[in-house]
Amino acid sequence: VDTLKHKIQGLAEKKAPQLTALRKEHGGKVLGETTVGQCIGGMRGITCMISETSLLDPMEGIRYRGRTLQDCMDQLPKAPGSKIGLPEASFWLLLTDEIPSDAEVKALNEELHKRSALPESVVKTIDSLPKDTHPMTQLSIGLLALQPTSEFGKAYRSGTLKKNEYWVYTLEDALSLVAKVPILAARIFRNVFMEGKHIPSDPSMDWAGNYAQMLGVSDDALFKDVTRMYLMLHADHEAGNVSAHTTHLVGSALSDPYYSYAAGVCGLAGPLHGLANQECLRWLKNTRQELGGKEPTVEVLTQFAKDTLASGKVIPGFGHGVLRNTDPRYVIQRQFAQDNFPNDPLVKLAEVCFQAIPPVLEATGKVKNPWPNVDALSGTCMQYFGLDQEDYYTVIFAVSRALGCTSNLVWSRMMGLPIERPKSVTLDWLSTKAAE
């Protein structure tokens, strides 16, 4: 932890003059105009927030601290025999702007294992939930049940916490939350789908590999890799997406990381955001069932896609608020599936969807990005290894997103960002303004 603190502090010292200059000398500089359309339209395209950890390019996708996801795959340390950049190494990168060494990732994993145990009260809370409570609801309840362990919350209540120390306690909570979230998530999975038969955490394993072994659906070494890949790819997507923005907003009130991320998880549970991976697998399974053993063709899938639109639903796994190209996270998962299980029936079906769906969406004339996003393939990769309980998929997304959302909280407190409070207006106010 000391190394991590030292590196974050060092980076913050380098960035401090930049932040001061921006505040003092350029505070009045105009970044863009806000239109009536943007005010009605979900604030799309309004630049109004800082996230140091990652930046999204509409065509090339997300970069973690300036590195593309392929750079991360290539450069981040890996588990023995694996080709996947470790997600906990991406956590280090998001926090420090440095690619960690193998030794640093090993030390980070040891630290995470030390912090990973769930308090008995949290175990009791989770185990007592009705099994038909959606896994995302269970996860947000579990995170809130962990809130009394917050070091930030305790320090703030003590009345002695200084503003320049906020980030230190936020980091403490970030590390503990990241350490505990796979344990909590695996417990939820085994409670709901495996009759409460739990598999203990293995302290010799990496963060994501251990999560995979606790899920316990497959002994295939590739299942650990697909889990590592899932967790590395979903870690961060700048701060405007619903889960990151919610976490950021709640954190800006100085609610601690458990409160903040529990709120973010509730946002991730929406079908237009993280739940799309669940919905996408459901859509593919239904489509396959309707095909009744027939090979999927572009013609048939085109008709299924049109039927979905005609029934007033969105096609999950396609489109994006900011991306205007095929999501690089989709591209990396597609390569993994093609390299390892190209003949899986759902992989084949997803390939046909890739050809059939974009033209259908384009033909509507209103969809700004007809290309697949990360959710179009993540569930397909998981079901190949036997994790076909799609209601659980968004929980895996949430385990990963904890890395980005909590790193952002650390940096928001480090930069001393204020409480977030944009202006809202009424329709009458807008009409008056529009008539001016």
Ligand code: NMX
């Ligand atoms: N299927 C059907 N209609 C769509 C789709 C889609 N996949 N994508 C966009 N549209 C519609 C959208 O509903 C809107 O219709 P209307 O004007 O009637 O309200 C119109 O096209 C314009 O929307 P856009 O400006 O292109 O997209 P927006 O930024 O509003 O929304 C999403 C972005 C991601 C919410 C939208 O593309 C969508 O609903 N996709 C399907 C759900 C999904 O895959 N979400 C996952 C996103 C990634 N993630 O992990 O969070």
Ligand code: MLT
């Ligand atoms: C995400 O990963 O958060 C999604 O792609 C949604 C977004 O960025 O708006």
